[in-house]
Amino acid sequence: MPSGPYDADAVEEKWQQRWLDEDTYAYRGEEVDDPNTAFAIDTPPPTVSGSLHWGHVYGTVLQDIVARFTRMQGEEVFYPFGYDDNGIASERLTERELDIRHQDFERREFQQKCREVCAEFEDEFTENMQSFGFSIDWNNTYRTIEPRVQRISQLSFIDLYEQGKEYRKRAPAIWCPECETAISQVETEDDERDSHFHDIAFELVDGGSSTSEGGEAADVDGESAGQDEFTISTTRPELLPACVAVFVHPDDEDNQNLVGEEARVPLFGHEVPIIADERVDMETGSGIVMSCTFGDQTDIEWYQAHDLDLRVAIDESGHMTDVAGEYEGMSSADARQAIVADLDETGALLDRWPITHSVNVHERCGTGVEFLVADQWYVEMLDSTDEYLEAGREMDWYPEKMFSRYKHWIEGLQWDWCISRQRSSGIPFPVWYCDDCDEAVMAEKADLPVDPLSDEPPVDACPECGHGEFVPEDDVFDTWATSSLTPLINAGWDWDEDAGEFTMENPELFPMDLRPQGHDIISFWLFHTVVKCYEHTGEVPFDSVMINGMVLDENRKKMSKSKGNVVSPQEVKSQFPVDAARFWAAGSSIGDDLPYQEKGLRAGEKLLQKLWNASKLVDSLTPETAPDVDESDLSALDRWLLAELDAEAEFVREKLANREFSKARDSLRSFFWGTFCDDYLEIAKQRVREEDDESAKYTLTVAHRRFLQLFAPVLSHITEEIWQEMYSEGAGFESVHRTSWPEPTGIDADHDAGETAMAVVGALRRYKSERQLPLNAELDTVAVYGEIDGFENDVRNVMHVGTLETLEEEPEIESVVTGIDLDYSVVGPEYGADVPDIEAGIESGEYEIEGDRLLVAGHELSAEEFSVERERQYTGEGEMLEADGALVIVQA
Numbered sequence: 001m002p003s004g005p006y007d008a009d010a011v012e013e014k015w016q017q018r019w020l021d022e023d024t025y026a027y028r029g030e031e032v033d034d035p036n037t038a039f040a041i042d043t044p045p046p047t048v049s050g051s052l053h054w055g056h057v058y059g060t061v062l063q064d065i066v067a068r069f070t071r072m073q074g075e076e077v078f079y080p081f082g083y084d085d086n087g088i089a090s091e092r093l094t095e096r097e098l099d100i101r102h103q104d105f106e107r108r109e110f111q112q113k114c115r116e117v118c119a120e121f122e123d124e125f126t127e128n129m130q131s132f133g134f135s136i137d138w139n140n141t142y143r144t145i146e147p148r149v150q151r152i153s154q155l156s157f158i159d160l161y162e163q164g165k166e167y168r169k170r171a172p173a174i175w176c177p178e179c180e181t182a183i184s185q186v187e188t189e190d191d192e193r194d195s196h197f198h199d200i201a202f203e204l205v206d207g208g209s210s211t212s213e214g215g216e217a218a219d220v221d222g223e224s225a226g227q228d229e230f231t232i233s234t235t236r237p238e239l240l241p242a243c244v245a246v247f248v249h250p251d252d253e254d255n256q257n258l259v260g261e262e263a264r265v266p267l268f269g270h271e272v273p274i275i276a277d278e279r280v281d282m283e284t285g286s287g288i289v290m291s292c293t294f295g296d297q298t299d300i301e302w303y304q305a306h307d308l309d310l311r312v313a314i315d316e317s318g319h320m321t322d323v324a325g326e327y328e329g330m331s332s333a334d335a336r337q338a339i340v341a342d343l344d345e346t347g348a349l350l351d352r353w354p355i356t357h358s359v360n361v362h363e364r365c366g367t368g369v370e371f372l373v374a375d376q377w378y379v380e381m382l383d384s385t386d387e388y389l390e391a392g393r394e395m396d397w398y399p400e401k402m403f404s405r406y407k408h409w410i411e412g413l414q415w416d417w418c419i420s421r422q423r424s425s426g427i428p429f430p431v432w433y434c435d436d437c438d439e440a441v442m443a444e445k446a447d448l449p450v451d452p453l454s455d456e457p458p459v460d461a462c463p464e465c466g467h468g469e470f471v472p473e474d475d476v477f478d479t480w481a482t483s484s485l486t487p488l489i490n491a492g493w494d495w496d497e498d499a500g501e502f503t504m505e506n507p508e509l510f511p512m513d514l515r516p517q518g519h520d521i522i523s524f525w526l527f528h529t530v531v532k533c534y535e536h537t538g539e540v541p542f543d544s545v546m547i548n549g550m551v552l553d554e555n556r557k558k559m560s561k562s563k564g565n566v567v568s569p570q571e572v573k574s575q576f577p578v579d580a581a582r583f584w585a586a587g588s589s590i591g592d593d594l595p596y597q598e599k600g601l602r603a604g605e606k607l608l609q610k611l612w613n614a615s616k617l618v619d620s621l622t623p624e625t626a627p628d629v630d631e632s633d634l635s636a637l638d639r640w641l642l643a644e645l646d647a648e649a650e651f652v653r654e655k656l657a658n659r660e661f662s663k664a665r666d667s668l669r670s671f672f673w674g675t676f677c678d679d680y681l682e683i684a685k686q687r688v689r690e691e692d693d694e695s696a697k698y699t700l701t702v703a704h705r706r707f708l709q710l711f712a713p714v715l716s717h718i719t720e721e722i723w724q725e726m727y728s729e730g731a732g733f734e735s736v737h738r739t740s741w742p743e744p745t746g747i748d749a750d751h752d753a754g755e756t757a758m759a760v761v762g763a764l765r766r767y768k769s770e771r772q773l774p775l776n777a778e779l780d781t782v783a784v785y786g787e788i789d790g791f792e793n794d795v796r797n798v799m800h801v802g803t804l805e806t807l808e809e810e811p812e813i814e815s816v817v818t819g820i821d822l823d824y825s826v827v828g829p830e831y832g833a834d835v836p837d838i839e840a841g842i843e844s845g846e847y848e849i850e851g852d853r854l855l856v857a858g859h860e861l862s863a864e865e866f867s868v869e870r871e872r873q874y875t876g877e878g879e880m881l882e883a884d885g886a887l888v889i890v891q892a
Contacts, residue, residue, distance in 0.1 A: 040078040
């Protein structure tokens with residue numbers, strides 16, 4: 001091995017390029033005879049909306065540890081990489097980079113611009129990913145906009161349509177005014193924002209028969225009949241022109257007399273019915289609420305249940321429609337201010353006060369969502385939630401607690417999945433509509449992928465009415481409608497025209513073995529993938545799910561560009577070895593968020609140097625070819641080390657298999673650093689140099705090889721470097737990452753006796769070191785009280801002991817009082833001016849301890865007033881050393 005310290009920069013760059021050149025991690029599907037020997041990882045395809053961030057690195061390190069570990073278990077690992085580049089994120093990136101708006105271009109032209117911008121970012125992203133040496137098979141890389149994936153996505157749409165699982169309906173949809181597209185429930189999140197409540201007076205038409213005042217969020221004043229108005233409180237006065245009804249709970253006796261009457265909407269003057277409905281929340285106010293089409297989910301339910309009018313006041317871009325009268329064309333925010341001012345002027349605004357409340361926003365841009373009516377395509381899900389929940393139960397969850405998030409999401413579903421988007425970039429719906437009867441005409445499977453805006457429909461006349469003109473669908477799929485197909489994309493799912501059925505090019509990959517992802521996209525990616533794959537194949541798409549947390553800053557705050565606490569992967573890489581970053585990432589408890597802390601990387605860096613230095617020492621002590629030593633010729637200490645290493649290898653294997661990365665990492669580091677380097681290696685070094693001990697050479701070689709293999713899944717670069725320097729054979733390249741996980745040697749040893757013997761050796765080494773004696777200094781006689789049967793010769797020879805005795809009985813040891821501590825909070829108030837006398841008596845030793853009492857300076861102190869410090873002291877010949885599990889008497 002080369003001299004000098006470990007040069008991580010040179011080593012890591014060398015092996016990253018070598019692994020790529022050698023296709024070290026390429027999937028060798030042709031070697032898979034049994035599907036159970038193929039291990040497929042369904043890696044998350046990132047959206048190309050910016051640079052590689054630390055969260056990508058962290059999550060991928062955990063995936064990579066699993067991939068490397070699994071290869072060493074004898075399985076052929078399929079570890080692909082994809083880019084999700086067909087949706088809103090790609091559009092916003094293109095608009096930002098080119099300073100353009102997608103609305104200003106014909107769709108095909110804008111899509112081409114998206115492809116060009118994404119390609120640049122993807123090339124940079126790939127290069128950065130490869131600089132971390134992940135064992136990804138870069139020959140299996142896909143993009144969710146490429147023709148093959150477009151075909152699979154459109155096949156999915158047609159298959160679900162033919163199954164009756166999709167429908168097109170003019171219905172309320174969640175809408176983002178900023179992105180000008182429908183979005184699904186999963187793409188929204190709640191955000192706390194400042195707002196105002198407004199008390200607004202509504203008139204009863206014809207004066208009403210009997211009224212009482214109240215409000216949606218205000219107290220009812222209880223006044224009775226004869227009033228001609230009532231109060232409603234709302235945070236959204238701009239929706240007044242969309243008001244179509246007023247609702248009262250049927251159990252609300254105070255306001256029941258309003259039911260059946262009609263109310264006049266202030267400013268706008270249209271009349272709306274007052275209806276009883278049990279969906280009114282009586283707990284938040286008087287039980288009088290206005291229903292607008294549409295302000296929220298309940299409005300939609302009321303609209304459908306009571307066949308209400310449709311009054312759309314806000315358009316796709318967030319501006320007021322003609323329904324708003326004089327406010328038409330204003331943004332909804334400007335309209336709110338104008339309407340509030342006019343309500344105040346007319347006297348209809350009774351009160352206004354600031355609040356903070358939760359607002360439903362689009363998770364991508366943070367814009368408050370609206371509910372608009374539009375023609376949209378939906379995947380029917382609400383009728384199958386029990387099946388999707390059962391599918392989740394069939395998967396192994398790491399950690400198990402994350403299943404509850406999946407379960408809660410399904411139980412909270414309120415909408416079918418809206419998969420149509422009104423965007424310029426994306427995969428087109430393969431649909432045309434009859435210009436006369438609106439019948440949907442699907443593309444032929446053999447023709448896919450198609451774009452209805454540029455391709456002709458598959459028929460000349462409508463199969464329903466015979467009309468010959470068609471209108472192409474200009475919507476595109478939701479990006480999740482495609483990325484939810486990644487298991488099928490990777491398995492090569494396709495329609496076989498001749499066989500008339502769906503087939504897979506690589507059926508051994510499906511279901512996939514592992515879905516690794518962050519906990520933030522359980523409801524996005526994981527759930528939708530279960531839905532799609534289950535409906536297409538009837539199978540659960542994964543055997544197991546591994547959920548990682550997020551990377552936080554050192555103060556456990558979420559990393560954010562606006563906060564200035566983002567850590568750049570390339571910045572980290574410029575300061576620390578990649579393997580140090582891998583060591584840090586492996587310290588996580590799966591599923592929990594992990595704070596970025598440089599002390600974790602520095603600890604990894606120290607371990608790399610320890611492994612490097614230990615390897616150089618082993619290299620200097622052992623021959624190129626391991627000596628041929630029979631197991632029966634091994635010393636007891638050597639047998640013990642190999643037996644302990646067997647147990648450690650099994651422990652690490654078990655923990656990695658259960659995705660308990662930190663337990664595996666910490667245990668292996670402790671065993672290597674403490675037991676092997678600090679204890680055994682020092683002993684073996686002496687034996688080899690002084691006695692040319694073949695047993696020690698053999699044990700060093702076997703143990704060191706195994707340590708490299710055990711560390712390999714985490715410390716991928718340095719283990720490869722050392723392996724090639726010390727153990728590569730022949731002209732071919734055999735990566736340590738393609739070797740097998742160490743099989744047990746099967747060697748038996750007395751675990752307890754060996755540990756005790758090592759502790760005795762450690763105590764004797766400290767004894768010599770503290771007295772500045774050389775390690776080969778002779779010790780005349782050493783007596784040991786402790787179980788070291790079978791290891792006596794090792795202790796004697798290693799520590800140069802003339803006579804080693806084992807004691808049957810514990811040496812005579814006295815418990816000596818070395819100090820007495822007073823509890824002054826009790827003693828002070830109790831003894832006052834006598835405290836100095838008590839202290840003096842203790843200091844001079846003029847005291848007695850009788851049971852739990854202290855007699856001193858004429859006082860008797862009870863147990864709660866003092867504590868005794870004691871020390872065990874040996875009173876016999878020689879000097880006693882305490883070792884873990886043993887007592888050692890040295891007579892030099």
